[in-house]
Amino acid sequence: MSTEKNVIMPRQYLAVVAVLAAIMMGVLDGTIMNVALPTLSDEFGVSASDIIWVVNAYQLIVTMLLLGFAAIGDIFGYKRVFLCGVSTFVVASALCAVSTSFEMLVAARVLQGIGGACTMSINTALLRFIFPPSRLGRVMAANAVIVAVTAASGPTLGGAILAVGHWSWIFLLNIPLGVAALLLGWKLLPNNPPTQEKKHLDGQSVVMNAVFFGLLIYTIEGIAHNGFSTLSMLQGIVTVIVGITYIRRQLQIPIPILPVDLFRIPIFSLSIGCSITCFTAQMLALVSLPFFMQHTLGLSVAETGLMLTPWPLATTLTAPLAGRLIEKIHPGVLGGIGMCVFTTGLCTLAFLQGEVDLGDLTWRMALCGIGIGLFQTPNNVTITTSAPIQRSGGASGMLGTARLLGQTLGTALVAVMFHVVKAPGGGEKACLLMAIAFAATAGCVSFLRIKEASPVVKK
Secondary structure (H helix, E strand, O other): OOOOOOOOOOHHHHHHHHHHHHHHHHHHHHHHHHHHHHHHHHHHHHOHHHHHHHHHHHHHHHHHHHHHHHHHHHHHHHHHHHHHHHHHHHHHHHHHHOOOOHHHHHHHHHHHHHHHHHHHHHHHHHHHHHHOOHHHHHHHHHHHHHHHHHHHHHHHHHHHHHHHOOOOOHHOOHHHHHHHHHHHHHOOOOOOOOOOOOOOOOHHHHHHHHHHHHHHHHHHHHHHHOOOHHHHHHHHHHHHHHHHHHHHHHOOOOOOOOOOOOHHHHHHHHHHHHHHHHHHHHHHHHHHHHHHHHHHHOOHHHHHHHHHHHHHHHHHHHHHHHHHOOOOOOHHHHHEEEEEEEHHHHHHHOOOOOOOHHHHHHHHHHHHHHHHHHHHHHHHHHHHHHHOOHHHHHHHHHHHHHHHHHHHHHHHHHHHHHHHHHOHOOOOOOOHHHHHHHHHHHHHHHHHHHHOOOOOOOO
């Protein structure tokens, strides 16, 4: 499965299936969980605010450990980290399904977060070793399609399961996907290429990374929901101190956990900036749009659910095209065009008022999805391939971290806007306008990459 070969063998396709099955397992688990929260709240007799920890515990652990496991993959092998992660996720899913208390469920979700961090940290690094750079855009497009389809179908599938069965089946659904990924991965995934350089894991950096990102996410969430309280200000100060200490240490070690060495590569750092701003814009829009559709446009709950579908559907249809175009067109151009389309779609949505024809709303949502589809695959391929081959884990981990940071920031900004803007419908409008600003920024940064050589090998 050398990246130097351009002939694709059946074993390579099956190896990709193993990685995509693990990705599907993680995405499906996240989208289904939101639907199940009211049921779990009733089952364990806890408040709505407490049951949110079933989701937050998982997300927080993933964010804290993502870069650490990416570094472990660089040193000890991506295949080992992947297999350990899938095994842990499967065992944790079974424990979630048999949980008899709220505390046990949260603990099992923490274990799931550890497994999820393992697989998410190195999945794109594995894809880089399975496929040659000239074909990587296509497999990354398949990745984007899997994520979009799974995310869109998760709530529907979760609702169907809860309608006919016990909530535990939501977690048991992960097991067949995990077992398939485990068996295929064990047989077919490649090992890291041999290297003459001896690598050592800096345990202190792993701990500091987890503490820094844990504090960062917790502080952002705290400010979003409680404002600038004394406690949140103190948390912010501690986060800055820990962050400065952590970054200074990363600058002094040869293989840093936070890939500061990769940020010296202009196209890599620009692409990470694009990713954070794009995901911030996405979450600002996706979280606020249901409120906008119901409160401002007067749609019913059923109509709102229907009108949210064109976005992921358009992304699903566009991503494969972008995966092929990146072999011929610079990713800075593709990403910039994608963000221009996304920005245009958001503008057409933000200024709607009163009752609207569902057909008019459909093409506006589809325009947003087309923009994301054109942007996401080229950007992910650029992040993955612009790093040296031996630092693929660091690039893969940073790709996931950028996505999580953008999503967290976007969700937090929605909470802030809803809290600050009190006028009816004003919070939703403010979120959409802010999403437009972030999307336009992502487009401008993407076009800046044009002056850098594309890391993708063209045929």
